[in-house]
Amino acid sequence: MSPSGGVCVNRKQRTLKLGTLAATIVALSAVATPAVASADTTTAIASSTVHVTVNAAAELGIVPNTALGVNTAVWDGHLLDAAIPSLLRGIGVTMLRYPGGSTSDEYNWQTNTVTGGYADPNNTFDNFMGVVQKAGAQPIITVNAGTGTPSEAAAWVQDANVTHHYGVKYWEIGNEMYGSWEAGNFANNPSGYAKEAVSFIQAMKAVDPSIKIGVDLIAPGTGEDDWNATVLSTMHSLGVLPDFAIVHWYAQNPGGETDAGLLSSTNQISTMMDTLKQQLSSYGTIPVFVTETNSVSYNPGRQSTSLVNALFLDDDMADWLESGAQNVDWWDLHNGIVTQQAGANVDPNLYGQYNYGDYGLLSNGSSDNGISEPAANTPFPTYYGYQMLAAVMVPGATMIGAGSNNDLVAVHATKLPNGAVDVMLINKDPKQAYTVDLQAEGFAAKGPAFTLFYGQGSNAVTPGKLDNLQNVTLPPYSVTDIIIPAVPGHQPQGPQFTDKTTLSTPQVKPSANETLTTTFTDTRGAVKDGTLDVEIYNPAGQLVGQQVQSGVTFTPGQSSQPITWNWTAPDSPGTYTVKAFVFSQDGTSVYAADPSAATFTVTQPDPPTISATVQLSATTVKVGTPVTITTTYTETAPTGYLNNGLLVQYAVYNNWTSSQQSNPTATLTPGQSVTETWTFTPEQAGTYTFPEGIFTSGWTQLQWINQNVTLTVTN
Incomplete structure (x- = not known):
């Protein structure tokens, strides 16, 4: 494999065998967990100001009903616990993946057995579907492409959708079939996997043509460079293409974890997704599902059970969705304890309370080497991080432009179905508190705002109320959701301005300057004290640059003075989009919104030195x-x-x-x-x-x- 992510699921699997948002606020779970505090207690230093922009006119896409998923597994002895459906509903889970990672490629669904492994005898497909239905979710099923056959997979579709009328829509052909750790071993044989996938798809769709089937690809930059191209071209030559593409991403490998490194690793997502979209573009519109993600590729250590991993979850999953992924599934619901003797990194320099690791959102109550987890189904911090994310990424909400001028404060925002704007602010700094100067564009706020908070010392997600949007403090290592009721702004019918943006170059190297010049022309009626706004968005839909000119008055047919500015490109390659807006002076009325005024590319870095x-x-x-x-x-x-x-x-x-x-x-x-x-x-x-x-x-x-x-x- 190559750098910047891990897919060592053989090791991970070994570890595994050891063991509605109705209005403006998500329902809160009553389950609490002991406060997770750093072993090295710190005190926040004096606050400093972070400028945050939220632009409701910069629409990035709709949050699909498939967005937020969690992996489940047949070996999970607590999958059928009575508390599970309500725990899943409490954090807004909409998808459940089954039967569980590498186990999928050795699992016989008809006998509920795993070749050379373990399946809980109670975790049959029918019982799993009972959990899905009670949780109000939908399943994504990984068929056995390792030791299984196309006819076996087709029989599963028959049982699910014809016999039992479950209506299972989403199916995967194997788990990480590019890996040598997977049964069937298609490693270094992408054309072989492609041919196998075609056979499976043909057999399964002969039973139910309405289902959607995905195939395993590799997140660009984390594996074999030719796998994706060969799989897609081979399938295309055989006249069959996948309905969606599957990638997995783990941010680190064990032993090399750092808290700062994990929290900054999400910068990679925009480039990975941009590259993947380019790879898929030759074959039409193929959605992307990220059916596994977590902080470390195997042997999770204390970081996995800490607040840091909850902050990572929020930024990680939000970035994938804003960059266009239709589904992101966290690994996983329950997993099991991993101690230092079993390979967990419990370095005291890593933030956290527990001297063990566990991938799960919930504890399974396991013990090892004299160390025990809390009682089964006790939430780890990632559970509450997921809850904070789900309050923002509500199905049907519109993801909107947002960004800050500080890399340690991540911002994600949506316009909820009820018209409210929800802003998630993540403070990645372990010591510094920040005061937010919030610039709202494209909507009129109506107070008071509701808040949700999770951070150091939290036992659960805490709801609150906020009267002043200009007085928001973000404590160190915390996530804050602000749900802002909105009153309709003045929205003119049809365009009132035209705009033209020119670039100094269509391609710019990292850290080099790109010069942008934008001119606006009034085409309709007089505007007094307007605000001209030009914004740059990275491939993940994040606002990374902004130039504003206020107090501008127009008469019909008049053009603005050109807005010219030099913008320093970041070091993340990919396609960047320029968006241009004209607002009223207070930002509440949108006179013009151009979502694609221009595009340019930040190229790969210079050759090796x-x-x-x-x-x-x-x-x-x-x-x-x-x-x-x-x-x-x-x-x-x-x-x-x-x-x-x-x-x-x-x-x-x-x-x-x-x-x-x-x-x-x-x-x-x-x-x-x-x-x-x-x-x-x-x-x-x-x-x-x-x-x-x-x-x-x-x-x-x-x-x-x-x-x-x-x-x-x-x-």
Whole structure:
């Protein structure tokens, strides 16, 4: 695998076997969990101001009823607990995925058994559907493409939709079939998987042509570069295309977790999604489903059970949805305890209370090495993070433009079906509180506003009321939802202005300047004291640049003075969109809204300028024997290349990846070298390679260096 994400589900699966929003506020669950506080208690320093813009006229898309999902599994002994449906309803879950990750490719739905694994005898498909119906959700089913057959999958469709009339609409052909850890082993054989997928689709749709079927693709930049292209082109040549594309994304690999790194990793989503859309564009409109995501690819540590992971969940899932994904499924409902002895990272520098990891939204009450979780179905912080997200991402709501001038404060916003505007503000700073200067555009606020809060010391999501939108404080490490009732603004019928935006270049390199010039022309009636607004949005639909000119008066036919500004491109490649607006002076009336005034591309970074050498303490060892890896990075460019970047050493075995984030703030000047060491313990026999990844601090890949150094591991 390549950097910036993990898909080592063989390890993850081993761990697994161990174990309505009616008006303006989401219903709150009565279940509480002990407060999760940092082991290293900190005190907030003096507040500073963050400028936040929310533009209800910048519509990004409608939140689909498939948006918010959770993974479930046949091995989960608490899946059928009586409390589960209400717990799921309480956080707004609309999709439940079954039968559970890698287990799917060894699961026989007819006998409720797993080849070489475990299925709870009570977790039959029919009983799972009982949970789905009680929770008011809909299922997404992963059929067995590993040890199963097309006829077996077709029989499942027959049973679900013909015999029992469940109306199961969404189906997947296998789980992560690009991985060597999956039964059936299509790793390095994308054309083979494509042909198999076509056979499954044809058999299943012969039973029910109305169903939608997805196939496994790889999140760009996290795996084989040719998998997606080969799968899509092969299926196209056979006359069958998927109804949706499936990707999974885990932000980190175990051992290299940092809280700041996790919370900034969401910067990658815009580039991944932009690239994926380009890959799919040749084949028409194919929606994207992200059917697994979490903070770390396997062996979850204390970060997974901390508030930090709840903040990550909110930003992660919201970013995928705003960038166009139709579904995002968190991994998972219940999972199980993972202690340090089992590979969990319990580094005290990681924020959190628990010295163990667990992927679950809810505890399953398991114990290991003398450590026990809270009672089964006790929510972890991610449960409450999910609840905060669901209050914003309500099915039928319109996602709207939002952004802040501080990278540590993430903003997401929607216009709810009842007309209210809901703003989610995430403070990623562990120590600094911020005061929000909220600029509302395209709607008129009607107070008071309602609030939801979850943060340090919280036992549950707390509702509140806010009388002054200009006096919002975000405590450190917290998420705040502000539900703002809105009164209708003046909305003229038809366009009242035209606009024209010109760019200095259609392509700009990271950190380079793009010059934008926008001119507005009044086509209809006089406007006094208007506000001209030009905004830039990244591929994930986030507001990342804005230029405003206020106090402008127009007569019919009059044009504005050009608004010209130099904007410094970020380091996240992809397609950026310029949106242009004319508002009344107070921002409540929209005289013009152009959602696509212009587009331009931020290109990939310059070619490599860093070399690396790798030395191993041994070249042949047995499984379980530690090996010391010594890597020297040298800057070879005539000018400085890496400034506060990331140096990541990888160990790769047949698509299985482990990593060590060696230096999270590396800076190199021309000719300078830095040496890093890592003790790596191989857990499988085979041949390992050791490439390096060079990243910006926001986890944009700058360089990928492949080495000829190999390690042979024997049993």
